Amino acid sequence: MSIRINQINKRFKDFVAVDNVSLNLPEGQLTALLGPSGSGKTTLLRIIAGLEQADSGSIEFHGEDQTHQHVSERGVGFVFQHYALFKHMTVFENVAYGLTVKPRKLRPSKEAIRKKVMDLLELVQLDWTAHRFPSQLSGGQRQRIALARALAVEPKVLLLDEPFGALDAKVRAELRSWLRRLHDEIHVTSVFVTHDQEEALEVADRIVVMNHGRVEQEGTPEEVYDHPANPFVYQFLGKVNLFHARVDQGQTRIGELQLETPHLSDAAQQDGLAYIRPHEIELRADNSAGDGLHAVIENVTVIGHTVRVELKADAAPNPITAELPKQQFRALGLLQGDEAWIKPLNSKVFLKETHPAA
Incomplete structure (x- = not known):
């Protein structure tokens, strides 16, 4: 029916x-x-x-x-x-x-x-x-x-x-x-x-x-x-991190990081907002690859087999949360107060003017 x-x-x-x-x-x-x-x-x-x-x-x-x-x-x-x-x-x-x-x-x-x-x-x-x-x-x-x-x-x-x-x-x-x-x-x-x-x-x-x-x-x-x-x-569909971004003809810059955003190819030099979920952030102990955003670890919480890491990043208005397996986090050797680098594995960018309430 x-x-x-x-x-x-x-x-x-x-x-x-x-x-x-x-x-x-x-x-x-x-x-x-x-x-x-x-x-x-x-x-x-x-x-x-x-x-x-x-x-x-x-x-x-x-x-x-x-x-x-x-x-x-x-x-x-x-x-x-x-x-x-x-x-x-x-x-x-x-x-x-x-x-x-x-x-x-x-x-x-x-x-x-x-x-x-x-x-x-x-x-x-x-x-x-x-x-x-x-x-x-x-x-x-x-x-x-x-x-x-x-x-x-x-x-x-x-x-x-x-x-x-x-x-x-x-x-x-x-x-x-x-x-x-x-x-x-x-x-x-x-x-x-x-x-x-x-x-x-x-x-x-x-x-x-x-x-x-x-x-x-x-x-x-x-x-x-x-x-x-x-x-x-x-x-609304779960936890998400918010980053300030700059969009220009299909290219989006978050701090020193540049992303391909072809769905925004018509936008020229506009402010944007990038949304990234905690489990879609890669956490690194160094930036040898040169494609990470600098951050400082503010808090580490172990929840069963998952570790939740709160970080402060220059490109984000609020603290950033990353979630990763406990073994993976321990292998990085990172502690509260340490410098770290984050790389988005997946993101979604919207123009700020289009969604002023976001």
């Missing part, structure tokens, strides 16, 4: 929540709406569900207009952040609820409901909890039950609003992996909201990056991470 979002607008008093958003979400894929708080991602999800009405624009499921359809008629399964399970019902009764309240003509038999529920509980690996109550389950288990309940009515579309946001980091990581495997089994067109970049990159087939109600970029996780459309996307 593909989803088409056509020029959706939504305003709350003086606040524009969704600003002329158009998207095509492919059938059978898991799409992440990713963005900071207030970016419009949850409002857009609620408009897709029919829980919120857009001021203008339309929503189509597989070519059929759903814009004025009631939420109960859209065939949508919805999973909230805080489980929303019925506390007075057993796990079995919670999952069965959507089937038992169907009109009598459409309601399956008790035996069919029992089989459906147990099959779903087995799918989410919690069939042994059927006769327990939600209060007897962990947060991660309750969220899996909430997902089973959403799937019970065989939704055309599955929508998840920060489904793991209320859980601790370890449980979140486990459920991300579990959700990806589950989706590969059921192939229901799914959209989930998250502000967690790692979650989106790990779980989604497609990522829509939102900011101030607008779509900044959409594409596969690899596309948005490797080829960010603008500084906002670059900075």
Whole structure:
């Protein structure tokens, strides 16, 4: 079931929540709406569900207009952040609820409901909890039950609003992996909201990056991470270092270092900003190759098998962070306070005038 979002607008008093958003979400894929708080991602999800009405624009499921359809008629399964399970019902009764309240003509038999529920509980690996109550389950288990309940009515579309946001980091990581495997089994067109970049990159087939109600970029996780459309996307998708640069006809200079930037061949003597991720910086103890930027090590932090090095470089307005394997750092023999040289292995340069807020 593909989803088409056509020029959706939504305003709350003086606040524009969704600003002329158009998207095509492919059938059978898991799409992440990713963005900071207030970016419009949850409002857009609620408009897709029919829980919120857009001021203008339309929503189509597989070519059929759903814009004025009631939420109960859209065939949508919805999973909230805080489980929303019925506390007075057993796990079995919670999952069965959507089937038992169907009109009598459409309601399956008790035996069919029992089989459906147990099959779903087995799918989410919690069939042994059927006769327990939600209060007897962990947060991660309750969220899996909430997902089973959403799937019970065989939704055309599955929508998840920060489904793991209320859980601790370890449980979140486990459920991300579990959700990806589950989706590969059921192939229901799914959209989930998250502000967690790692979650989106790990779980989604497609990522829509939102900011101030607008779509900044959409594409596969690899596309948005490797080829960010603008500084906002670059900075939002993980840690990044910022360097002052000077751009002239496809050549960019950062301090004494010169980079090829053919996408900026039309720029003549303009200020630029170069973005470089910590793991894409090569750290050296000398500049014998003559292609490094001078820096001084301000701090060294060992995090498991990785070393995070903070440096001060003349070409950067803020401290620079480099990350490298522990063995590699030890081989350099560098300590806090030492001089070092850094070389970008990969970078992205934008013109400063084009993105004044960066």
